[in-house]
Amino acid sequence: MWKADSWLEAQYGEAVRAHEAAMRTQSPEERRNGLIRALRESLGEFAPNPDFEPTLLERVPCDGYIRERVELSATPGLSFAAYVLIPDGADGPVPGVLALHGHGYGSREIVGLKPDGSPDTGKPTAHRHFALQLVHRGLAVIAPDVVGFGERRLDADLRGNPDAPNSCYRLATQLMMLGKTLTGLRVAEARHALDYLLKRPEVRGRKVGAMGFSGGALIAGAAAALDGRIAAAVLTGFPNTFKDSIFAVHHCIDNYTPGLLLHAELPELIALAAPRPLFLEAGERDPIFPREGFLKAAEAVRRAYERYGVPDRLAVDLFPGAHEVGGRKAYDWLREALLAD
Numbered sequence: 001m002w003k004a005d006s007w008l009e010a011q012y013g014e015a016v017r018a019h020e021a022a023m024r025t026q027s028p029e030e031r032r033n034g035l036i037r038a039l040r041e042s043l044g045e046f047a048p049n050p051d052f053e054p055t056l057l058e059r060v061p062c063d064g065y066i067r068e069r070v071e072l073s074a075t076p077g078l079s080f081a082a083y084v085l086i087p088d089g090a091d092g093p094v095p096g097v098l099a100l101h102g103h104g105y106g107s108r109e110i111v112g113l114k115p116d117g118s119p120d121t122g123k124p125t126a127h128r129h130f131a132l133q134l135v136h137r138g139l140a141v142i143a144p145d146v147v148g149f150g151e152r153r154l155d156a157d158l159r160g161n162p163d164a165p166n167s168c169y170r171l172a173t174q175l176m177m178l179g180k181t182l183t184g185l186r187v188a189e190a191r192h193a194l195d196y197l198l199k200r201p202e203v204r205g206r207k208v209g210a211m212g213f214s215g216g217a218l219i220a221g222a223a224a225a226l227d228g229r230i231a232a233a234v235l236t237g238f239p240n241t242f243k244d245s246i247f248a249v250h251h252c253i254d255n256y257t258p259g260l261l262l263h264a265e266l267p268e269l270i271a272l273a274a275p276r277p278l279f280l281e282a283g284e285r286d287p288i289f290p291r292e293g294f295l296k297a298a299e300a301v302r303r304a305y306e307r308y309g310v311p312d313r314l315a316v317d318l319f320p321g322a323h324e325v326g327g328r329k330a331y332d333w334l335r336e337a338l339l340a341d
Helices: 005-025 028-043 130-135 155-160 168-177 182-199 215-226 266-273 291-307 330-339
Strands: 055-062 065-075 078-087 094-100 140-144 203-213 230-236 278-283 314-319
Touching (some): 028 215, 028 266, 078 182, 094 182, 094 215, 094 330, 130 140, 130 330, 168 182, 182 203, 203 215, 203 330, 230 266, 230 330, 266 278, 266 291, 278 291, 278 330, 291 314, 314 330
Parallel strands (some): 203 230, 278 314
Antiparallel strands (some): 055 065
C-alpha cells in the first residue's frame, strides 16, 4: 500500500503488545522502575544551576493573600520568573502547590492578571485563574512561567510576528536536534520551582502538591512520576491515551516526546504517581483530549491504583465543559489530600 495509514496502525499495535508483554514478564516494581528510568532518559538531562540566587522582583498585598514574583534558574544561562501566592493569616506553615499553566500567555493567566500584569477582573479564560482558587483555600502556590509562552517567547518568533502565540515549535525542534526535549526543560524548571517552594518558611515540608492544565498537566504528570516530593496531583484537560489524543487530533509539537511510546501508553505513565493521591479531570466536550480517551485512561489508571491496594486515592471528574479547568471538585480535593496526615 502506498499510504501509511495501516502501517502506522500496525506500528502502534506492535508497541502496545510490547508493553503488555513487559507487564506480564516483569514484576510491578521492575516495570515501574524501568518506566521512570525510560521517562527520564526520553526527556533528556539538563545541567543544574546551584549558584543562582533567587531574586525577589515584586511583593504586592492582594485580597486575602500576598503575591510575590521571583526570578529563578534551573539550568545555566537561562532564568525564569514565578509568582508565589501566600495566603493571609496562615496559622503556621501551610501545604504548597506547584501550579502549571498550559498554552496561553503565561503564569499571569492563572494568578488573576492580564498579559501586561494588570488585574484581570473580567471573565477568566479556560485556565479559570486556578492558582487563585488554590490560594483562597489556604494553600501556598508557586506558578512558574513555562518557557515558550508569554514573556518567555523567543525573540526569533516575535520578530516575525509580534503576536506569535508561543515558541513551542522552535524550542522543541532545536532541543530535539541536541538530544533533549522541550518537556524535559519544562519539567526541570518546574522541579526547581518546587525546590524553591519547599524552602519557603510558609510551606509545610513534604506536603506539596501539583496542579496542571493541558500542557501544564503534561509537565505536572511527568514531574509527579519523577519527583516523590509531590504528595498529590491534579491533572486537568490532559489525561487521555496517546492514540485518542495526539495521534488522532492535531496538537502542538510540545506534546510529542521521541521514543516514549516504545515504553508505555500515556495512562501507564500517568499511573506512575501511584500510590499517591491523584485527581483526573476533563471536560466532556474537550475536542483535543476527547471524552472517550479520557475514560479509557481513567479506567487504566484505576486498575493501577487497585493493584496498589489504594483505589480510594484516585478521583475522577468528567464535568460539563470543553477544554478548560473545571475545579468543581478538584480544588477542595487537593486541599484535603494535602492536609491529610
